[in-house]
Amino acid sequence: MSCYHHLTTFDRARIETMTHLGMSLRQIAKHLGRSPSTISRERRRNANGKTSYLSEKAQEMAQARRSTSKPKGKWSPELAAFITEKLDRTWSPEKIVGRCFSGKLSFKTIYRWVYQGRLQRTAAVLRRKGKRQKPYETRGRFTVGTSIKQRPKEIRKREAFGHWELDTVVSGRGKSKGCLATFIERKTRWYCAIPMPDRTAASMEEAIRKLETSLPKNVFQTATVDRGKEFACYGPIEK
Structure with missing residues (x-):
């Protein structure tokens, strides 16, 4: 299970590699366990010049932006994208908080953001039932090694x-x-x-x-x- 965190140097290196391989936003997002909007925003905000994306430069730009930005509370575009992706997978706010933000974010805050329109989802998404099944890995798995x-x-x-x-x-x-x-x-x-x-x-x-x-x-x-x-x-x- 993946939980919210900022993109790392490794994440950005993988984005650069997969971009050069011609992979789509959705393919890159699936491989990194992120939402497509997160990958799109990353390439748009931290591209080097016109269209190229270089992971080292992107990391420098992200760090510079973070060091000069003022605190604006808990909400951020990256956090909103992460929560939205979980809601789309029919996770409840309680499940999102319990598994990914225990002690750092209240499920009531997520409900409030939904009703305020800050997550780009309607309240109907909170009432959906059922879970989507993940596709099975057809190549098999191995079970040896240290945890x-x-x-x-x-x-x-x-x-x-x-x-x-x-x-x-x-x-x-x-x-x-x-x-x-x-x-x-x-x-x-x-x-x-x-x-x-x-x-x-x-x-x-x-x-x-x-x-x-x-x-x-x-x-x-x-x-x-x-x-x-x-x-x-x-x-x-x-x-």
Whole structure:
């Protein structure tokens, strides 16, 4: 489950990569677990010049804007987009607050924003029933490895170098199985993407080995991945 937070350097690097791959706003939003309006706003506000989007420049612009802006209460366009996306998925304000904003936002505030028109949704959205089912992952899942909840404190707080986050990005062009293996070092936020012919464990292992051999020894201490089947190479890599 994803909860609201500002776009990170890693998020912006992935947006840049997926934009260059020709992926649509909706595809990028789905991959990042965000609403399309959030991605659209990000590319519009933090584009470098006319139409190009560069993640490093976008991060600088976002940080500069945040440092000079004055507090305006809890409401923000990014927060509104996040809550709206959850309402569209038939989440109630109580569920949104309980799962994502416990102690930081009141469900009564969400109701008030809906009735005030600040979330661009009518009150009817609060009365809908039923849940949408997420599509099943047809490639399967793997279940080995250490839970992310068991990561040491220094890894969670990005205090030590050599701990990585891995993911895959699929192109939105045509029916090609090609994709990118993306790597980000948690402390420095250094980012790298390596092309893969498909999303198999063998291709992912090859990409990891390729990056590993191009860097100094012992740079890879740990890696955080999701449960996608391409990361079933976890066992051999860990050894």
